[in-house]
Amino acid sequence: xxxERPEASGKIPSVLVANRGEIARRVLRTxxxxxxxxxxxxSDADADLPYVREADEAVHIGPAPPARSxxxxxxxxxAAHKTRAAAVHPGYGFLAENADFxxxxxxxxxxxxxxxxxxxxxxxxKIRARNLMERAGVxxxxxxxxxxxxxxxxxxxxxxxGFPVMVKAAAGGGGIGMGVAAGPADLHAAFETARxxxxxxxxxxxxxxxxYVQRARHVEVQxxxxxxxxxxxxxxxxxxxxxxxxxxxxxxxxxxxSVALREQMLAAAVRAGEAVAYRGAGTVxxxxxxxxxxxxxxxxxxxxxxxxxxxxxxxxxxxVEQQLLIAAGQPPSFDPAAVMSAGHALxxxxxxxxxxxxxxxxxxxxxxxxxxxxxxxxxxxYQAGNTVxxxxxxxxxxxxxxxxxRERALERxxxxxxxxxxxxxxxxxxxxxxxxxxxxxxxxxxxTSLISKMRPS
Amino acid sequence: MAKVRAEMVAxxxxxxxxxxxxxxxGDTLVILESMKMEIPVLAxxxxxxxxxxxxxxxxxxxxxxxxxxx
Numbered sequence: 001x002x003x004e005r006p007e008a009s010g011k012i013p014s015v016l017v018a019n020r021g022e023i024a025r026r027v028l029r030t031x032x033x034x035x036x037x038x039x040x041x042x043s044d045a046d047a048d049l050p051y052v053r054e055a056d057e058a059v060h061i062g063p064a065p066p067a068r069s070x071x072x073x074x075x076x077x078x079a080a081h082k083t084r085a086a087a088v089h090p091g092y093g094f095l096a097e098n099a100d101f102x103x104x105x106x107x108x109x110x111x112x113x114x115x116x117x118x119x120x121x122x123x124x125x126k127i128r129a130r131n132l133m134e135r136a137g138v139x140x141x142x143x144x145x146x147x148x149x150x151x152x153x154x155x156x157x158x159x160x161x162g163f164p165v166m167v168k169a170a171a172g173g174g175g176i177g178m179g180v181a182a183g184p185a186d187l188h189a190a191f192e193t194a195r196x197x198x199x200x201x202x203x204x205x206x207x208x209x210x211x212y213v214q215r216a217r218h219v220e221v222q223x224x225x226x227x228x229x230x231x232x233x234x235x236x237x238x239x240x241x242x243x244x245x246x247x248x249x250x251x252x253x254x255x256x257x258s259v260a261l262r263e264q265m266l267a268a269a270v271r272a273g274e275a276v277a278y279r280g281a282g283t284v285x286x287x288x289x290x291x292x293x294x295x296x297x298x299x300x301x302x303x304x305x306x307x308x309x310x311x312x313x314x315x316x317x318x319x320v321e322q323q324l325l326i327a328a329g330q331p332p333s334f335d336p337a338a339v340m341s342a343g344h345a346l347x348x349x350x351x352x353x354x355x356x357x358x359x360x361x362x363x364x365x366x367x368x369x370x371x372x373x374x375x376x377x378x379x380x381x382y383q384a385g386n387t388v389x390x391x392x393x394x395x396x397x398x399x400x401x402x403x404x405x406r407e408r409a410l411e412r413x414x415x416x417x418x419x420x421x422x423x424x425x426x427x428x429x430x431x432x433x434x435x436x437x438x439x440x441x442x443x444x445x446x447x448t449s450l451i452s453k454m455r456p457s
Numbered sequence: 458m459a460k461v462r463a464e465m466v467a468x469x470x471x472x473x474x475x476x477x478x479x480x481x482x483g484d485t486l487v488i489l490e491s492m493k494m495e496i497p498v499l500a501x502x503x504x505x506x507x508x509x510x511x512x513x514x515x516x517x518x519x520x521x522x523x524x525x526x527x
Contacts, residue, residue: 176493244494352492360491362466390466390491390516 361426
């Protein structure tokens with residue numbers, strides 16, 4: 001069967017979203033607004049989810065385990081073929097940063113809604129990315145220039161870099177397998193854990209070490225590589241509220257970044273994007289040393305980020321719309337010379353986990369009442385009656401708020417959290433209520449150790 | 458006889474201890490996986506694993522029996 005080709009105007013006629021849950025629903029929403037036919041794919045576990053029901057078409061691609069559904073390239077390409085989809089949007093996670101998948105999508109004659117596969121590859125290898133950034137004039141922390149292969153080599157490397165060190169998978173992401181070693185004694189265990197998880201989750205045992213910054217904020221810059229080759233920076237997001245190295249809440253602007261530092265970070269992020277001829281939406285993650293007031297490059301995510309809504313709320317730019325336009329070779333829907341950021345936005349990730357130890361708590365949803373109103377946006381993957389299974393990440397919904405300033409955004413967020421009622425699975429809503437009244441978070445002067453201070457073990 | 462149960466819905470990723478093994482308090486019996494997180498299930502007393510009720514790839518519900526130690 002012949003695939004639909006982009007129309008003469010350059011518009012993509014249809015898009016298959018190779019993902020699930022809230023992000024599939026979110027991408028399909030913009031596709032619908034752009035009058036692009038939206039195709040969903042789903043596993044056995046997700047047949048009743050809202051994104052499947054709302055899509056123009058939905059294709060069952062396999063059983064619940066991701067390896068047999070959302071990571072099954074052949075099944076996804078077959079679904080695209082069967083529905084005559086013209087483009088593939090990967091969302092985040094799963095195959096979003098898999099360069100081979102991107103190549104296969106392109107080889108099948110489809111439009112890949114993402115950067116060039118070569119850029120994914122360059123940034124996906126954290127060691128290569130660090131080296132590349134250093135050459136592009138983006139600050140990096142002291143760390144490995146090549147993969148560390150065994151524990152003995154790790155000790156030698158850590159001594160060269162200087163303890164404490166962060167141990168992580170070169171092919172990794174999402175905080176999985178990351179560990180901190182304060183000295184040679186902890187390094188062995190951290191190295192072995194990182195290596196086994198790297199192999200299991202990312203299919204590569206390569207490890208890198210980086211100097212660990214003690215008091216750091218995790219701040220990232222949203223970039224957008226336009227079809228004409230220009231790279232724009234659309235402001236930063238502070239993602240320092242983390243448990244197990246994974247983000248729980250994000251805000252923009254960052255209360256810990258000065259005007260001068262922001263200017264430097266945005267300029268560095270543009271250089272990072274230019275170094276790989278980046279096209280589409282991407283994120284340059286940095287660590288900000290709160291004591292020194294400086295920053296270093298951490299990694300670049302070559303896809304739409306979970307927390308992209310906060311940027312959308314303050315800029316008024318629909319990032320998914322820009323992705324779909326850029327993929328078709330079109331100019332953006334806004335004037336790049338007149339990007340304005342207004343007010344303050346916050347995202348709270350509502351996870352199916354207990355609010356104290358943050359352990360997974362899947363289950364069937366018996367009640368789901370979302371808050372609504374001015375300045376409130378909920379990107380939800382579920383509704384009442386759905387079952388949250390152990391097969392996928394614990395994200396149920398993203399509760400986002402926008403207000404004129406940070407103080408009012410925090411107030412609005414607290415009201416929205418109180419109004420959000422979910423029964424069935426465990427949820428971390430109570431944690432968010434605590435976060436929004438914790439003196440450290442409210443002051444804005446916090447770093448990545450915030451949650452461990454709120455929850456001393 | 459100590460019964461070790463699952464704390465949550467999860468997939469059994471790895472079975473670490475086998476029937477007949479001697480385990481100490483705090484040893485890992487199995488590793489569960491739920492929502493992209495690995496959760497080790499530990500022995501809460503020393504003894505011999507008399508029965509292992511799960512195999513790799515099983516899905517356990519909250520409260521399901523994982524192993525018995527005596």
